[in-house]
Amino acid sequence: MLKHSFKQVQPVSFNLRSFSSMSKQLQEFRIETDAFGDIKVPSDRLWGAQTQRSFENFKIGRDNCIMPEPIIKSFGILKKSAAIVNTELGTLPKDISENIQKACDEIIAGKLNDHFPLVVFQTGSGTQSNMNSNEVISNRAIELMGQPENKGKKIIHPNNHVNQAQSSNDTFPTVMHIAATLEITQHLLPELTALKDSLQKKSEEFAHIIKIGRTHLQDATPLTLGQEFSGYVQQLINGIERIEKTLPNLKKLAQGGTAVGTGLNTKIGFDVKVAEVVSKETGLDFETAPNKFEALASHDAIVEASAAITTVSTSLFKIAQDIRYLGSGPRCGYGELSLPENEPGSSIMPGKVNPTQNEALTQVCCQIIGNNQAIIFAGTQGQFELNVYKPVMIFNLLQSIRLMGDACKSFRLHCVDGIVANEEKISKLLNESLMLVTSLNSKIGYDMASKIAKNAHKKGLTLKESTLELKALTSEEFDAIVRPENMIGPKP
Numbered sequence: 001m002l003k004h005s006f007k008q009v010q011p012v013s014f015n016l017r018s019f020s021s022m023s024k025q026l027q028e029f030r031i032e033t034d035a036f037g038d039i040k041v042p043s044d045r046l047w048g049a050q051t052q053r054s055f056e057n058f059k060i061g062r063d064n065c066i067m068p069e070p071i072i073k074s075f076g077i078l079k080k081s082a083a084i085v086n087t088e089l090g091t092l093p094k095d096i097s098e099n100i101q102k103a104c105d106e107i108i109a110g111k112l113n114d115h116f117p118l119v120v121f122q123t124g125s126g127t128q129s130n131m132n133s134n135e136v137i138s139n140r141a142i143e144l145m146g147q148p149e150n151k152g153k154k155i156i157h158p159n160n161h162v163n164q165a166q167s168s169n170d171t172f173p174t175v176m177h178i179a180a181t182l183e184i185t186q187h188l189l190p191e192l193t194a195l196k197d198s199l200q201k202k203s204e205e206f207a208h209i210i211k212i213g214r215t216h217l218q219d220a221t222p223l224t225l226g227q228e229f230s231g232y233v234q235q236l237i238n239g240i241e242r243i244e245k246t247l248p249n250l251k252k253l254a255q256g257g258t259a260v261g262t263g264l265n266t267k268i269g270f271d272v273k274v275a276e277v278v279s280k281e282t283g284l285d286f287e288t289a290p291n292k293f294e295a296l297a298s299h300d301a302i303v304e305a306s307a308a309i310t311t312v313s314t315s316l317f318k319i320a321q322d323i324r325y326l327g328s329g330p331r332c333g334y335g336e337l338s339l340p341e342n343e344p345g346s347s348i349m350p351g352k353v354n355p356t357q358n359e360a361l362t363q364v365c366c367q368i369i370g371n372n373q374a375i376i377f378a379g380t381q382g383q384f385e386l387n388v389y390k391p392v393m394i395f396n397l398l399q400s401i402r403l404m405g406d407a408c409k410s411f412r413l414h415c416v417d418g419i420v421a422n423e424e425k426i427s428k429l430l431n432e433s434l435m436l437v438t439s440l441n442s443k444i445g446y447d448m449a450s451k452i453a454k455n456a457h458k459k460g461l462t463l464k465e466s467t468l469e470l471k472a473l474t475s476e477e478f479d480a481i482v483r484p485e486n487m488i489g490p491k492p
Contacts, residue, residue: 048135076107124388126172257292340418
């Protein structure tokens with residue numbers, strides 16, 4: 001009996017699993033066989049020959065480029081669904097199917113993650129990872145049948161049974177879509193929504209605070225701090241909608257196309273039924289892709305999702321930057337906002353506190369933009385009936401999804417929720433600004449208003465002092481016109 005460590009693993013996409021020293025530590029092996037012949041497999045691992053060969057042949061980024069856990073979970077969902085459908089269609093014995101399903105349930109629960117050692121940088125179709133799942137399910141199902149001594153002897157065959165009516169060419173793009181959809185709906189969108197709601201609360205809280213606006217980083221006409229924050233809220237509303245619009249295409253599954261899109265070795269209706277079972281297993285409305293040739297040879301849906309997420313990253317970058325600038329200081333910057341102080345900011349400057357959450361979020365945005373470039377290029381590599389850059393595409397997309405969700409949560413909890421407006425500083429800067437002169441345009445004209453502003457700046461005068469010096473208005477006329485509270489919206 002294999003000695004498994006069924007430790008529950010949290011559903012974090014890039015929780016690293018280390019396999020580098022495994023072989024050195026293990027003393028017992030079993031023999032597994034594939035088309036290339038016999039190969040030694042560590043006796044406490046559930047994988048088989050093809051996984052072992054890939055493990056030995058692709059030692060590329062093993063420390064941080066292990067196939068993401070959402071892909072593993074999605075393989076469990078897919079292989080379980082296929083087993084159910086194949087039994088319904090009469091091609092898979094019920095007892096074999098039931099044990100396959102039980103093994104898949106353990107994969108879905110994260111209990112078998114340690115048996116998936118392969119890296120992203122392997123064959124571009126993801127064949128080795130598909131076989132990794134087939135072999136793990138096969139050997140675990142044999143154990144569940146009470147015949148552990150028969151592991152590797154294929155009484156539940158990884159190809160004939162677990163992979164029945166499937167190909168790596170349609171299973172891997174299917175799990176790409178399942179994984180991306182689950183991560184977006186269960187992690188990214190909830191965190192984006194929570195951040196949007198937090199910013200909305202701040203917009204309402206700051207609705208009464210009139211401040212100076214800035215364009216080109218120069219003084220501009222007034223607005224309220226609440227209005228400024230409302231722009232951030234709308235950016236996230238738009239961003240959430242953009243990402244949601246990518247989900248219908250991500251919910252179209254390639255399963256049933258098999259090798260090149262024709263559906264060879266499947267029964268009619270297999271593709272539709274698999275999508276129905278996947279929907280039942282996930283609670284989401286997946287459907288079979290209407291054209292399997294497109295689904296195997298191109299991954300435009302992945303490119304589209306990445307583009308939407310990248311667009312949101314540009315929004316988040318602007319939001320984080322604005323808040324960082326508005327909180328600059330505390331004495332020599334804008335200083336209009338007081339940001340939460342989370343940790344010391346300097347190893348040499350005592351008392352310094354930095355906008356670390358803002359910096360973390362903007363770095364995440366940079367990473368997402370870089371990931372998108374890799375995805376775009378990989379998306380162009382669909383030659384004839386197959387795109388062979390699948391693993392790197394989904395690796396980067398899942399990383400972007402996870403990073404953005406995590407960063408939004410961190411930024412919300414440790415920055416946005418604790419922002420306080422420095423009303424004294426805001427008022428001071430407002431009343432010192434020369435751009436309040438804009439309100440005089442309708443009374444004295446642009447040219448005279450410009451003279452007043454330039455004169456004030458040159459001589460260090462207030463706008464009112466400059467206006468009176470140039471005899472453009474009386475004191476009473478100036479006070480009646482230059483009222484910031486009347487400058488924050490259109491007139492009736």
